[in-house]
Amino acid sequence: MNKNLLFLTLLIFFRISDANDIKTFTIIQNCNVCHTEKYKKSSSIKSLKTLEKEYFLTKMYEYKKENKNGVMNRILDPINVLDIIEMADYLYGE
Amino acid sequence: MENNINTRRVFLNNIKNFFLYSFLSQFFFVKNLKAKNVKPKVVVVGSGFGGGTCIKYLSKYSKILDLQVIDKYTQIQTCPFSNLVIGNVMDYKDITFDINKNLEAKFHTGQIKYINPEKKQIYFSDDLSMNYDFLILSPGIGFKKNQIDGYSIEDESFVPHCWTGNKKILEFKKRLNSLDDGCSLVISAPEYPYRCPPAPYERASMIANYLMKKKKQFKIFILDSKNSFTKKEIFFNEWKKKYNDSIEWISKKDGGKIINVNDGVVTTEGGLKFSSDFLHIIPNQQASEIFHNSGLTSDDWCSINPINFEVTGSKDIYALGDSIDAGDMPKSSFSANSQAKMLSMNLVNKILEKDYVEPVFLNTCYSFSSNDRAFSITSWYRLNSQKNRIVSLGSKESNVDASDLDRLRESKEAHDWYENITQMIYS
Numbered sequence: 001m002n003k004n005l006l007f008l009t010l011l012i013f014f015r016i017s018d019a020n021d022i023k024t025f026t027i028i029q030n031c032n033v034c035h036t037e038k039y040k041k042s043s044s045i046k047s048l049k050t051l052e053k054e055y056f057l058t059k060m061y062e063y064k065k066e067n068k069n070g071v072m073n074r075i076l077d078p079i080n081v082l083d084i085i086e087m088a089d090y091l092y093g094e
Numbered sequence: 095m096e097n098n099i100n101t102r103r104v105f106l107n108n109i110k111n112f113f114l115y116s117f118l119s120q121f122f123f124v125k126n127l128k129a130k131n132v133k134p135k136v137v138v139v140g141s142g143f144g145g146g147t148c149i150k151y152l153s154k155y156s157k158i159l160d161l162q163v164i165d166k167y168t169q170i171q172t173c174p175f176s177n178l179v180i181g182n183v184m185d186y187k188d189i190t191f192d193i194n195k196n197l198e199a200k201f202h203t204g205q206i207k208y209i210n211p212e213k214k215q216i217y218f219s220d221d222l223s224m225n226y227d228f229l230i231l232s233p234g235i236g237f238k239k240n241q242i243d244g245y246s247i248e249d250e251s252f253v254p255h256c257w258t259g260n261k262k263i264l265e266f267k268k269r270l271n272s273l274d275d276g277c278s279l280v281i282s283a284p285e286y287p288y289r290c291p292p293a294p295y296e297r298a299s300m301i302a303n304y305l306m307k308k309k310k311q312f313k314i315f316i317l318d319s320k321n322s323f324t325k326k327e328i329f330f331n332e333w334k335k336k337y338n339d340s341i342e343w344i345s346k347k348d349g350g351k352i353i354n355v356n357d358g359v360v361t362t363e364g365g366l367k368f369s370s371d372f373l374h375i376i377p378n379q380q381a382s383e384i385f386h387n388s389g390l391t392s393d394d395w396c397s398i399n400p401i402n403f404e405v406t407g408s409k410d411i412y413a414l415g416d417s418i419d420a421g422d423m424p425k426s427s428f429s430a431n432s433q434a435k436m437l438s439m440n441l442v443n444k445i446l447e448k449d450y451v452e453p454v455f456l457n458t459c460y461s462f463s464s465n466d467r468a469f470s471i472t473s474w475y476r477l478n479s480q481k482n483r484i485v486s487l488g489s490k491e492s493n494v495d496a497s498d499l500d501r502l503r504e505s506k507e508a509h510d511w512y513e514n515i516t517q518m519i520y521s
Binding site for chain 1: 428431432435436439451452453454455456458470472474476487488490492493496500503504506507510511513514515517518521
């Protein structure tokens with residue numbers, strides 16, 4: 001298990017939000033407001049479906065860990081690690 | 095006595111027959127619909143960011159529903175990024191899109207007069223009508239009248255407010271272009287709630303950006319009906335950095351609220367008087383006229399059930415976007431897009447007789463202070479524990495003292511978001 005996945009696994013025990021009754025695909029529907037399936041090649045905002053699962057998890061981990069105040073850092077703030085793993089499973093399969 | 099018993103027997107028989115008939119007719123009606131494969135008619139009113147997203151989403155379900163679209167225009171001019179057109183950063187054609195008719199839906203162009211919820215009928219201004227099984231209303235915003243003495247939205251001698259998508263933005267630019275060096279401008283910012291809370295301040299920034307590029311000296315007064323506004327500290331910082339003291343904000347408590355306009359001179363609640371070369375009034379707002387004309391709202395905004403967006407007290411009518419009371423959610427295109435997805439998802443669930451899913455919403459609102467400097471505010475939203483109100487999970491803004499690189503990065507992200515979302519809806 002790489003370091004990123006180990007970090008994610010440990011964080012499972014520290015749930016940030018209480019989003020049990022919110023389905024993963026409803027969260028992803030909101031991600032798709034920017035990460036649309038149709039996008040220009042030059043766009044910095046790619047469709048989530050075009051990414052690899054490992055890359056997705058690594059980037060999400062970076063956004064949560066890094067001490068920045070970018071749009072993605074703020075968007076991920078209330079999303080807990082379980083949600084992220086479930087999103088990855090939903091998008092790319094378990 | 096026997097007569098009474100007979101009468102009662104006949105009466106009970108009639109009741110029994112009535113219920114039996116009702117049950118059987120309903121049973122055979124449903125069976126008949128299913129056998130004939132009759133699809134419910136879903137009518138979407140409006141093709142902006144909210145309605146357009148519903149159309150895109152629901153058009154994928156053409157096997158189970160008959161989708162019809164009504165808009166008064168054949169082209170959409172978006173309100174997002176219209177301030178960049180004013181600032182000469184983008185062209186008018188960059189924010190104008192043909193309504194996407196290459197979808198599994200029937201499109202109609204027409205002006206709606208009102209809706210009769212009991213008859214499930216839509217009435218047009220040319221006296222035609224259309225029925226529906228489910229109606230989705232996303233018509234944008236409406237404006238309050240008689241808020242400022244001497245000002246009328248319809249009076250074309252005033253600078254157009256440009257708070258809806260129409261070509262008046264070209265007239266706005268023409269007037270802006272005619273301003274001389276050393277000009278004075280007044281912008282009135284409306285009371286909450288209104289479409290796109292930071293937009294009056296972004297508009298002031300983009301006007302300043304435009305005039306500065308034209309090497310003109312100017313002074314912009316923002317006379318506000320509020321005591322604060324979203325991203326205020328960032329705007330103040332940006333104005334100081336980019337435009338020195340050329341933009342001045344006067345809050346309501348400092349007497350900024352305009353109460354009268356006479357011969358181009360505005361008078362505020364605090365007794366201040368301003369004479370300007372460019373008076374730009376952004377009117378106070380309310381739900382679009384269609385809601386008021388159809389009895390779908392008892393006050394300024396349309397009340398909805400936030401789980402499925404059904405209009406309170408009006409079965410099978412759904413509403414989203416700027417005209418609804420969406421709790422903590424601001425009136426923005428991003429919000430409308432997020433609401434549209436949740437609404438469409440749960441309407442499909444209803445048609446398929448599945449349970450509703452608990453909605454969750456996101457809003458990110460970008461603002462520009464100049465052509466390559468942007469910043470944003472972000473928040474997630476969900477339902478409260480009583481499931482009757484949309485509440486924020488806490489909003490966060492860009493840093494007030496962010497670096498030039500961060501501002502540039504956010505401006506790139508804003509452009510990418512706009513390109514992606516318009517491509518998704520209109521291509």
